[in-house]
Amino acid sequence: MPPAPGQLTFSAPRRGKPPRHLADLTTEERAAAVAELGLPAFRAKQLSTHYFERLVTDPAQMTDLPAARRQDVVDALLPTLLTPVREMNADGGATRKMLWRLFDGALVESVLMKYTGRVTLCLSSQAGCGMNCPFCATGQAGLTRNLSTAEIVEQVVAAARSLAAEAGDAGPDGVERALRVSNVVFMGMGEALANYKAAIAAVRRMVSPAPEGLGMSARGITMSTVGLVPAIDKLAAEGIPMTLALSLHAPDDELRDELVPINTRWNVGEALDAARRYYEATGRRVSIEYALIRDVNDQAWRADKLGTELNRRGRGWVHVNPIPLNPTPGSRWTASDPQVERTFVERLRAHGIPTTVRDTRGRDIDGACGQLAASDLQQPLAGTPSTATGPAPVELGLPAPAAAD
Ligand code: SAH
Numbered sequence: 001m002p003p004a005p006g007q008l009t010f011s012a013p014r015r016g017k018p019p020r021h022l023a024d025l026t027t028e029e030r031a032a033a034v035a036e037l038g039l040p041a042f043r044a045k046q047l048s049t050h051y052f053e054r055l056v057t058d059p060a061q062m063t064d065l066p067a068a069r070r071q072d073v074v075d076a077l078l079p080t081l082l083t084p085v086r087e088m089n090a091d092g093g094a095t096r097k098m099l100w101r102l103f104d105g106a107l108v109e110s111v112l113m114k115y116t117g118r119v120t121l122c123l124s125s126q127a128g129c130g131m132n133c134p135f136c137a138t139g140q141a142g143l144t145r146n147l148s149t150a151e152i153v154e155q156v157v158a159a160a161r162s163l164a165a166e167a168g169d170a171g172p173d174g175v176e177r178a179l180r181v182s183n184v185v186f187m188g189m190g191e192a193l194a195n196y197k198a199a200i201a202a203v204r205r206m207v208s209p210a211p212e213g214l215g216m217s218a219r220g221i222t223m224s225t226v227g228l229v230p231a232i233d234k235l236a237a238e239g240i241p242m243t244l245a246l247s248l249h250a251p252d253d254e255l256r257d258e259l260v261p262i263n264t265r266w267n268v269g270e271a272l273d274a275a276r277r278y279y280e281a282t283g284r285r286v287s288i289e290y291a292l293i294r295d296v297n298d299q300a301w302r303a304d305k306l307g308t309e310l311n312r313r314g315r316g317w318v319h320v321n322p323i324p325l326n327p328t329p330g331s332r333w334t335a336s337d338p339q340v341e342r343t344f345v346e347r348l349r350a351h352g353i354p355t356t357v358r359d360t361r362g363r364d365i366d367g368a369c370g371q372l373a374a375s376d377l378q379q380p381l382a383g384t385p386s387t388a389t390g391p392a393p394v395e396l397g398l399p400a401p402a403a404a405d
Helices: 027-036 042-053 070-077 149-166 192-207 229-236 253-259 268-282 300-312 338-350
Strands: 083-090 095-101 107-115 118-122 126-128 143-146 183-186 221-225 243-247 286-292 318-324
Touching: 027 042, 027 070, 042 070, 095 149, 107 126, 107 149, 118 149, 126 192, 143 192, 149 192, 183 192, 192 221, 192 229, 221 229, 229 243, 229 268, 243 268, 268 286, 268 300, 268 318, 286 300, 286 338, 300 318, 300 338, 318 338
Parallel strands: 118 183, 183 221, 221 243, 243 286, 286 318
Antiparallel strands: 083 095, 095 107, 107 118, 126 143
C-alpha cells in the first residue's frame, strides 16, 4: 500500500534474507566460510581476487582453485543476487539504466553515467524508500525492503563488468584497460542511512584495496541523505573520507516539513548542524541538494535564506547543487523556469556559496534523480513528459546472467 502523505517508514518489512555472498563478508569471515567448506584459508583470498579484481564468478575461469571444488565454492559464496530484467540507454549511450530483479522478486535500478574522465554509478540501497518525499517517484511506492551489503556491491561489480565488456579489445582478462567505475553515488532508490549497516559495509567493500574489496577511492563515493541526524554523526565517525550530500530542498521548516517529511523529526537547523559537524570531522565539503520546483521552493528569498543559513555555520564548508525537478508520473509539480533557476543560482553565489546546477541525465528513460520506480510492472503513461520528449527508450536484449561470466 502506498504510504499516506508524510508517513515515514524506518523499518523494512522482513522478507527473508538474500543468500550469503562473498561481498557480505569481511576477510576473517571469508576465511571462516571457506573453512566450513573444508578448504584452507588462502582459498578465500583466491576467490576474492576472482570476484573483486577480475570480476569473475564463472568456476571454469578459476583455474587456481581445485577443479573438483570450484562449483561448490561458487554455489556457496557467489550466488546470483541480481538478475537483469531490462537495460535502457539514453544520452547517446552515455547513460544506461539497469533494472534488476532480486532473489525474492523485489526490483531495483541503478544508473551508469559516463562523463569525460569519470564514470559514475548511481545505485540503490533499498527496494523502494520509506522517506515519502512527495516529489520523488521512489518515495511514492513505499519501502519494500533493505538491500544486503552484497546486493549493493553487486550493482558496482555489474557496472564494472559491463564497462569491461564494452572495451572489446581489452584482452582475455579485459579489466585493466576498460573504463572503471570511478564514482559511486547513493542516489538511486532508498535512504541508505536508514539501511546503515549494509550501506556502510558496502562502502567498506568498495574502498578496501583488492582483493579484499574493489579498491575505489572514498573521495569518489557520495552518501546522500534526507538528513537522518544520528546516522550522519555516526557516518562522520567511520573515518572514511566520502562525500555527504544533504537533500535539503527548502531552507525553512514550514516548506521542508512538506517536501521532506523527515523534517518533522530533524528540522532544517538540526540537519545543517549535522552537515557542518560532518565537514568538521572529515574535512570533506558537503553538498546540499536542492530540487528546484516551480513556484514551490524557487523564490529568490529562499535562495537568500539558504545562503544565510549556510554562512551562519561558517565559510568554505559547503556547496549547493540545484537540480531541476524531474517530472514524476501524476505529480502536480514541475521544474522551475530557467530564468528563475538562474536568479536562484546568482543569489546563492552572491552569498559566496559555490553553486552548480546538476546536469540531469537519463530523463528520457526515467533514470534521472527521483524517477527510479522500478516501473517495468507499470504501464508507461502515454504523454508524460518523460516519454513525450527526446528519443524513444531503447530496449536492449538481456545481457547474459552474471553467473555466466
Ligand atoms: N534518499 C536519498 C537518496 C535519494 S535520490 C536522499 O534523499 O538524499 C538523490 C536526490 O534526488 C535527492 O536529493 C532527492 O531528493 C532528489 N530527487 C528526488 N526526486 C527528485 C525529482 N523528481 N527531481 C529531482 N531531484 C529529485
